[in-house]
Amino acid sequence: MSPVVGIVMGSDSDWPVMEAAAKALDEFEIAYEVDVVSAHRMPREMITYGERAAGRGLKVIIAGAGGAAHLPGMLASVTPLPVIGVPVPLKYLDGMDSLLSIVQMPAGVPVATVSVAGARNAGLLAARILAAHDEELQQRMSEFQQELNDQATEKGKRLRSKVEGAAGFGFGSGK
Numbered sequence: 001m002s003p004v005v006g007i008v009m010g011s012d013s014d015w016p017v018m019e020a021a022a023k024a025l026d027e028f029e030i031a032y033e034v035d036v037v038s039a040h041r042m043p044r045e046m047i048t049y050g051e052r053a054a055g056r057g058l059k060v061i062i063a064g065a066g067g068a069a070h071l072p073g074m075l076a077s078v079t080p081l082p083v084i085g086v087p088v089p090l091k092y093l094d095g096m097d098s099l100l101s102i103v104q105m106p107a108g109v110p111v112a113t114v115s116v117a118g119a120r121n122a123g124l125l126a127a128r129i130l131a132a133h134d135e136e137l138q139q140r141m142s143e144f145q146q147e148l149n150d151q152a153t154e155k156g157k158r159l160r161s162k163v164e165g166a167a168g169f170g171f172g173s174g175k
């Protein structure tokens with residue numbers, strides 16, 4: 001299967017965070033490619049990657065970077081594809097630098113920014129974008145959402161029985 005999502009990052013040191021995007025795509029059996037593409041360190045290759053992405057069959061790009069994280073925005077400026085930006089937290093500033101670098105894009109060049117280190121949501125958002133034109137994938141996404149719902153309900157049940165058991169009386173929502 002040829003990749004439909006490109007997961008790129010400014011350095012291989014971002015992989016421990018970015019891996020969660022790949023895992024989410026694995027869960028939905030979506031083919032992806034992974035690479036290091038840095039706007040700062042390899043600007044020409046970065047432009048070429050962005051310019052060729054759509055023509056190579058990619059449908060979504062997930063771009064993660066830390067610090068002065070210009071990669072997602074620069075890619076968005078040279079590709080018509082949706083770009084999802086992942087702010088990678090580094091040793092200093094707790095990812096605030098990456099977050100602000102990615103999220104404050106000028107009008108006309110959108111980047112869908114997820115939370116700091118939110119690579120799993122980036123993968124899930126890419127799946128939803130693809131699902132807009134894929135009924136089967138959309139069905140799987142609905143099932144996934146139902147599972148989340150069931151898990152949250154279960155957590156509520158467990159919490160209520162723990163607290164009510166300790167207090168020796170019942171209260172709460174009565175569900």
Ligand SMILES: Nc1c(C(=O)O)ncn1[C@@H]1O[C@H](COP(=O)(O)O)[C@@H](O)[C@H]1O
Nearest residue numbers: 010011013038039040065066069070071
């Ligand atoms: N923010 C960027 C860009 C870019 O935006 O082009 N290229 C690399 N980097 C970031 O530099 C950090 C440190 O990289 P190293 O660990 O290689 O020193 C990484 O988080 C990377 O994403």
